[in-house]
Amino acid sequence: MSILEVHNLEKIYTTRFGGNQVRALHNVSLAVESGEYVAIMGESGSGKTTLLNILATLDKPTHGDVILDGKPVSKIRDKDLSAFRRDNLGFVFQDFNLLDTFSLEDNIFLPLVLAGQKYSQMSKELTPLAQKLGITQLLKKYPYEVSGGQKQRAAVARALITHPRLILADEPTGALDSRSSDELLDLFAQINRDGQTILMVTHSVKAASHAGRILFIKDGELFHQIYRGENTNEELYEKISRTLTMIATGGDRR
Structure with missing residues (x-):
């Protein structure tokens, strides 16, 4: 069943000076099944971040429809969008987006606080999640007191604590060292195995090789896709690398 x-x-964006129009996305159609782990790749300026922002309801398309869990996003009133994001989407960003004046625990609680939940219920939600992510001993610490990998685990906890229908990840390994990246990718794989649907935008071939399907965008259009099938991460890495080379050298779809 398609969740997205x-x-x-x-x-289409209209430039401030001169009124020129720039087409960022053109005729993009796709579906994400419940429980899928999908990566989106493309060169800088290809439109992948624009697509992510539209899926996150942070931007609106010029034309076309986005349907999440059977509900057309265009039908949601502007004043209800924040609540819709909070209730249905979880976000993991490259730069963590944690508040330095809040402990990790308070950062994780933030979407539940905004939803009006009681502390006892929030604490009940966090305990098993923190254990699963290996951050139980870090909850009272502040972001500046922990490593990048630990910050990202806290950000993942914040994204998961609302039980979102879809996790949107924007370059989640971009600010991490190789060890922390590996740990985060293993964590994403575990979360996905538990049934969480993930859509990740990334430049990293290694990150994308952990997904079940990879979509490639070129010049604002879907160009190609690869399914994991029976491929290992290493085999998928090679296929992704070849596809990116084809895109960079002007190859045709295949």
Whole structure:
């Protein structure tokens, strides 16, 4: 069953000076099944971040529809969008987006506080999640007191604590060293095995090689896709690398 559907998405920006139009996305259609782990790749300026922002309801398409869990996002009133994001989407960012004046625990609680939950309920939600992510002993610490990998684990906990329908990850390994990246990717794989749907935008071939399907965007259009099938991470890494080379050298779809 599709949890996310995108139909004929188009995004056109009009420049401030001169009124020139720039087409960031053109006729993008895709579907993400419940429980899938999908990576989106493409060169800088290809449109992948624009696509992510539209899926996150942070931007609106010029044309086309986004349907999340059967509900057209375009039908949601502007004043209800924040609550919709909080209740349905979890976000993991490259730069963690943690508040330095809040402990890790308070950062994780933030979406539940905004939803009006009681502390006792929030604490009940966090205890097993913190154990699963290996951050129980860090909850009272502040972001500046922990490593990048630990910050990202806290950010993942914040994304998961609302039981979102979809996790949107924007370059989640971009600010991490190789060891922390490996740990985060293993964590994402575990979360996905537990049934969480993940859509990740990344430049990292290694990160993408952990996904079950990789979509490639070129010049604002879906160019190609690869399914994991029976491939190992290493075999998928090679296929992704070849596809990126094809895109960079002007190859055709295949």
